[in-house]
Amino acid sequence: MAACAGTFGAGLATPAAAQGSYSPFNETAASALARYVRTLASDPKDFDALIGAGKSALELGDTQAAAGFFARADDINPRSPAPQAGMGAVSVASGDPQGAIPYFARAIQLGAKLSTIACDRGLAFDLLGRQADAQSDYRLALTGADGDEARRRLALSLAISGDRSGALDAIAPLAAKGDPSSGRVRAFVLALSGDPSGAMTAADRAMPGSYASVGPFLQKLPTLSAGQKAAAVNLGIFPDAKGTAYASATPVRSYPTITGSVTTDRLSGIDNLLRQPAPAPAPVRQVATATVPQRPPAYAAPVQRAAAPAPHKIWLQLASGSNPAALPAQFQRIKNKDSEMFEGIRPYMAKSPDKVRLVIGPFRSAGDADTFAEDLGTMNVNAFKWSNSETDQIVPLATE
Structure with missing residues (x-):
């Protein structure tokens, strides 16, 4: 899953770094983190850079680094809801929903709008087996910056609670516009609904040749508790005979810790991260027609005969x-x-x-x-x- 933009949450089923653009500069999460680190090297007390670095680290799956950035931001501005919301998202991404709830409550006390934390708080509720509360929060987030991710999570939550039809309805608009994660979500929905055959068909369509790796995972999903299902499909955390396993591996990444005025390289490889070139601006496509309505990425602009013959679509x-x-x-x-x-x-x-x-x-x-x-x-x-x-x-x- 992608991260929630409003409160910095992240799911690991589809690493966010592989999902394309990263606002506000069309960056990947890794490039954004490098930019924030450069800022913090000059000014370790830059609150916005600390929040941005925490978000970027969380997008990349490093909850430890993200927690460090958010904690430092909270030290600098304890009256801001952003660090508390970020820590709540870190707890959720770490599989600790119970620990996340107080952070979200504190963020609201400090002025955070419920709609901005709803995507991640909803996942906390899902992990606790409180699907009705989760779905209520996801619906609050549908029209905000986290709308697409909230829709994915809503579909999964509905499937966990037994509403297959509602789950497929929820994901349909994303599937229609070619959302890259919708095929995986559909496979999970079918598996959660007790349709392993349909799930494998959907998984093969979304991830060709994936049977050996995801087949056992999809077949076992219906046997889990509600909270375990939510952890499996959203975070890749899957219980096994020895305790807990991860259904999808996330590579170990390297980020700095900001302490006082010193940038400490507590993990290896940060130099490589800092040497990454800044991304080039996205090319602007010129359109010969008058006004072309904006479309989601999977759609081409509306074909106008006055402009040019229609390509085959x-x-x-x-x-x-x-x-x-x-x-x-x-x-x-x-x-x-x-x-x-x-x-x-x-x-x-x-x-x-x-x-x-x-x-x-x-x-x-x-x-x-x-x-x-x-x-x-x-x-x-x-x-x-x-x-x-x-x-x-x-x-x-x-x-x-």
Whole structure:
């Protein structure tokens, strides 16, 4: 899982460092940590740099280093809720939900908004077997900076509590936009729901050739307690005959400890970290059309015939006919079956010489399209893959 941006939480099922951009400078967590360390080398009392370093270390899976940064930040500004929220996230990531709750309570006392700590506090509740409380917190976080991660955790929590349909609905919007973690979450949801065969199919689709490594893990999930399930799928902590094992290995990383005015290299390799070059700015893509609505990363910008011929893309066709005016009502009828599944999904009209089609997408791959089509099938919506030609005109469908 990715880390929660609001309170610095992290899950280990998908290392955050491998998940792409890292705001505010489109950095990886490792590059961000290096930048904060440079700042702290000059000013060890820089509060914002300490918080940023704690967050970055936690994103990289080093809870010990993160705790050190947050503790130092708390010494400098004990009236700020940020260090307390960070320590709560550290406790959660370390598998100590009971120890996390007081930190979150203190953060709220110091002025933290509940919505900013809800993603991580929800995971603490999940680890304690309090799925209803967890799901309430995740829903609070859905519209904030932690929205995608809260949605992943919500799906897993719903599956743990036996609501397979709700879990698949929760993850569907992320799957539709090609979220890289949604395939893994779907595999976990199916395994938690007692469908090991479906789980393995989903796992192979998300991680080809993964049967030997994840098969036993997925098969054993349904036998665990609720709290153990939450720890397994969110943190990679899995109980075995000897006590506790880790389902996914996280490499040991090296970070400094800031003590007074001295930067102490308590772990090896920090020089290599500091020598990493700053990331180049992301290239700006020029678009020839007037106004192009922003899309999630998995989607291409809407295809405009006025700009250029449409490249071949993968869509899901929901309906077709000869009357363009009928498509908005058809889409609304489909959406009304499960509005949450269509959250954030915009419909398009594909105009061919002989008909018009109601489509959604485009999808990054045929596998992503198949996954969403399967989810639509659970609500009795027949959808199938369709690829446009260069002569097809594809425009956003006016739904209002």
